[in-house]
Amino acid sequence: MEAVVKKFPEKPDEAGRPSRAEAEAAVETLLRWIGENPGREGLKETPKRVVKAYEELFAGYGHGPGEVLGRVFEEVAGYNDIVLVKDIAFHTHCEHHMVPVIGKAHVAYLPDGRVLGLSKIARLVDMFGRRLQTQEAMTAQIADALNDTLKPRGVAVILEAEHLCMSMRGIRSHGSSTFTGTYRGSFADDVAEQDRVLRLVGLGG
Structure with a gap:
């Protein structure tokens, strides 16, 4: 079943959610922490890909039971x-x-x-x-x-x-x-x- 994906905001909202750029920077930090080089060819786009994947994997926060059950x-x-x-x-x-x-x-x-x-x-x-x-x-x-x-x-x-x-x-x-x-x-x-x-x-x- 294809998931309904609700886009996360590009900028922090009232609740203080980090921006996409901050999320990508956090992924880059983790790559450095495990001993990787975020600048190498295979990892250059990884922070963007991870944040995009998280939008889908955790899309459930953007919906409620009443909306889903209809x-x-x-x-x-x-x-x-x-x-x-x-x-x-x-x-x-x-x-x-x-x-x-x-x-x-x-x-x-x-x-x-x-x-x-x-x-x-x-x-x-x-x-x-x-x-x-x-x-x-x-x-x-x-x-x-x-x-x-x-x-x-x-x-x-x-x-x-x-x-x-x-x-x-x-x-x-x-x-x-x-x-x-x-x-x-x-x-x-x-x-x-x-x-x-x-x-x-x-x-x-």
Whole structure:
């Protein structure tokens, strides 16, 4: 899915955000710090490229859940059972080391007379992924945004991901996955419903 990129300002705004030139200078400083020569041919444009990449990778700060989820549909022909979108690929960045986290999200809800376009759920995951995150916080943010906007009877969100801050550095635990899950509304009160979600996404017995 192509990300919607909101351009960062060319000059510092009221909140004190640095200019593009300052951001590029910061990248150049990091290159010098690791022992590189920013003036060599392969690195001359790197600060510009990194800042441009950050505009896309962290574009989630420029959008809110209401904007991403958009309109809801009430013509559901009486359908009131589970709606599940599973295996939503996402990537985010660990807020502790700014290293990628790559995984899949499974999002389910029990409608209360209204449903969303299915692509909007993937866009919601993508929006929160394009911010500095912890997996636990991202799981809760997706659930709360869906719950607050759609007001369904229940919401379930499960994330499974590999943290490259574990596989590339530190203990270097390659291939390990972290699972987080949270439930809202009727899902939170019904263990059988939680088990149903887990089975549907292939994590239950």
